[in-house]
Amino acid sequence: MQTSLGRQKAQDAATLRASRRALGGFVLKLMLYAVFAVPAAVGSGHPLVRYVNNLGAICVFAAVLCGFLALLQRQRPGDRALNQWDEALGFAGIFFLLRGIALG
Template identity: 25%
Template sequence: MAQSRNLSPTLSPARVIARFAVRIVLLAAFAAFGSIGFGRSLAALLWMSVILCITVGFIRREPLFRTSLNHWDESIAFGALFALVHVVNDLA
C-alpha cells in the first residue's frame, strides 16, 4: 500500500515566529563578533538566511502562497530586514 509522504507539515504560527526570533538573536550575536563591523556582518548573515530559507522551501516543497507560515515567509522577512540594514549601513 503506497503511503503519501507529506514533506511539509504545517507548523503553528507561534512556532514559526519563535524559530524566526531565535535565528535573529543568533545572527545578531554572530554579527557582534564580525571583523567587518556589526552592520555589514549582519547584512551578510541576513542575505545568507534568505538563501537558506529559499533552499529549504524548495527542498521541503512548501507552497509559495499559503495561509500558514513557512520558510518562504521567513525568507521574505529576512529579505526585508536585509534591505533595512543595507539602507541604514549606506546612510551611516
Template identity: 30%
Template structure:
C-alpha cells in the same frame, strides 16, 4: 503520497512555530554579528543573506507554498530580505 511532518499541527501552532524559529535565528545572527571581526552592519547583512538562501532552499525542499495560509520558510526568507534591505538603506543614508 507522503504526509508532511507538520500536517498534524493546527494553523496557529504552525505560525507560532515559525515565529519562534525566526526570533531564535535572529538572536543567533545578532550574537554572531556582534562578535564578528568586521563591522556589525556588514556581518549582519551577510548573515541575513545566508539566511535568505537557507530559508529558500528549505522551502523548496519541503515544497512549501509561497504566500500560503500559514507562515513558512518563504515568509522567513521575505522577512530576512526586508531586514537586509533596511540595513542597506541605513548604510546608504549614512554614507550620503
C-alpha cells in the same frame, strides 16, 4: 460527528500553532545571528557599520538557505500558515533595511 464549523476552527487552530512556531523560530534565529555578528565587528574602523554589514551578510545567507529549504520541503508561497518562504522574505527585508541604514 464534527460539523463544518468545527473542522474550520480546528484547521485555524493548527494554522495558528504552525505560524507561532515559525515566527518563534525566526525570532530565535535572528537573535542568534545578531550575536554572531558582534565578534567580527570588534576592531578598528567603525564597529557599528561593520556590525550592520556583517548582520546583513548573515541575513542574505539565511534568506537563501530558507528559500532552498522551502523548495526541498515543497512548501507553497502564500500558504495560510507561515513557512520557510515567509522566513526568507523576512531575512531579505531585514537585509534591505540594514543596507539602507549602512548607506544612509
